Amino acid sequence: MDVMDWFARWYESQCDGDWEHGFGASIDTLDNPGWLLKVDLAGTECDGRILDRISHNYEHKLDWWTCWTEDNVFFGAGGPRQLRPLLEAFRDWATSVR
Template identity: 75%
Template sequence: MDVLDWFSQWYDAQCDGDWEHGFGASIGTIDNPGWSLKIDLKGTDCDGRTLDRITHNDAHDTDWWTCWTEDNVFRGAGGPRHLSSLLETFRDWATR
């Protein structure tokens, strides 16, 4: 399944009338340039799980990404072509 389709289904499954109002997920941009990903884990099947920081760096300044959890939030950041890397890392971690 395409990672965006998977993430859409995962998000929909979390929406219970409360979670989406106080928590949620956000995808934004950063000025490096690149992407940021923030997914609140409270109340999800990933609540309380942790991920030590994992990082990918290549020779090119924009070919990088990193993901980790902090304060019960899955976080990711990466270069402009790595939004799918962030989502795939979340999927791999969340379904483990």
């Protein structure tokens, strides 16, 4: 399944009438330029899970990304062509065996 379809289905599966009102997911832009992915983990199967920072090509001007969790939120940030890798990193982490 394409990662965009997977993410849409993952989000939909979290929506229970409450979660989506207090929590959620967002994709925003960075000014360096790039993307910022934020996914609230409270109330999901990933609630309380930790991801120590992982990075790819972090020193590159455009072809970089990094992901981590902080305060029960998954964060992914990356260059302007790295939205798909950010979503893939979230999918890989979210579906990995604890």
